[in-house]
Amino acid sequence: MENQNEQKHYSLIIVIVNKGYTDVVMEAAKSKGARGGTTFNARGTGNKELGEFFGIAIEQSKEMAFILVDNTIKDDVLLAIYKDAGLETKGQGIAFAVSVSDVIGLTPIDINKLDNFENK
Numbered sequence: 001m002e003n004q005n006e007q008k009h010y011s012l013i014i015v016i017v018n019k020g021y022t023d024v025v026m027e028a029a030k031s032k033g034a035r036g037g038t039t040f041n042a043r044g045t046g047n048k049e050l051g052e053f054f055g056i057a058i059e060q061s062k063e064m065a066f067i068l069v070d071n072t073i074k075d076d077v078l079l080a081i082y083k084d085a086g087l088e089t090k091g092q093g094i095a096f097a098v099s100v101s102d103v104i105g106l107t108p109i110d111i112n113k114l115d116n117f118e119n120k
Contacts, residue, residue: 009071011097015081016042019061021091028080029067037067068100 013034015025022039029037042062069077074097085091 008103010068010100010103011071011074012100013037013065013067013069013074013077013081013095013097015065015067015085015093015095016044016062017065017085017091017093019063021085021093022063022065024085024089024091025065025081025093025095026067028084029065029069029077032076032080033073034067034069034077037065039063039065068103 013029015022017025019041026034026037026039040063042064044060044062067077078095078097081093081095085093087094
């Protein structure tokens, strides 16, 4: 693994939107520097009364996007997603970020250094 001081810091942005809106999410994320993500189908279990309280229809068919980004662009990516697919859009999306401590696979690493990682 990289030296602690050299290690980049990443966040995983998780987005939940109505079915058919992950393309909008990914376009927004890429416009701010994200390189890609993983999308999949999901099913919501929202409370009908909660939807009525917020004045939105809660649809059971959902899609999710997982987008790993460098922390230097995290806020810009989240804001772009909110503008294009947030609660006030047809996507009715919510997004949040989770800090990620170890990442392998975004850049080549020296396999010999993995011994240090395995012995943590």
